[in-house]
Amino acid sequence: MISNHPLIYLASKSPRRKKLLKQMNLNFKVISVEIDESVKDNESPLHMVKRLAAEKLEQAKDKVNNGIIITADTTVVLGNEMLAKPENEADAKKMLRKLSGKTHIVYTGFAVYNSINGKTIMDYEKTAVTFRDLKKNEIDEYVEAGSPMDKAGSYGIQDDFGAVFVKKINGDYYNVVGLPVSKLYTNLLKVI
DSSP states (O other): OOOSOOOEEEEOOOHHHHHHHHHTTOOEEEEOOOOOOOOOTTOOHHHHHHHHHHHHHHHHHTTOSSSEEEEEEEEEEETTEEEOSOSSHHHHHHHHHHHTTSEEEEEEEEEEEETTTOOEEEEEEEEEEEEOOOOHHHHHHHHHTTGGGGSGGGOOTTSTTGGGGEEEEESOHHHHHTSOHHHHHHHHHHHO
16 A cells, blocks of 8 residues: 555546556546547557647646656557547447457556656556457447547447447456556655
8 A cells, every 4th residue: 555655646537547546556646638639640559649748747847846746648559540539429339340250459658747756657568358259239329329429449348338349358457457567666765
């Protein structure tokens, strides 16, 4: 357990990341950062999530004088295509049809920074997720319920219904939710 640590700041609007930090029994506050999350030309998914986590950290440093900052960015990759958050319901359905019956990779880049001692750790996690074949009505009902609209790849593994799409997972489950909890915890210990 991490006790007697400086206050932790989660620079993320993700309710899933917030829930994971609560599950880790951490005392934290949420702060908001706004950055351009566009992919750069010829940028690899891994480079992108690490770069975005670093950019979020730089912005969050302006808001925190005394504490630990956690930032993260997650993307879903199918073949050579990055699947970000859907733009609308039609986009979400299209993404889910692409993922149906295939294996995709979930990358999360994250940063942990202690403003008191200046220690920073940048790290990432990679998890392979295989979907079963999805029926059109399953995709339609899931999207119409609104759940996938704020999630990379248009699904949540921890969701009410998104979970039934997953046939197999190879790697860190929590990474697919939005934060690789075990790796994050060991890195928090290193910056304290």
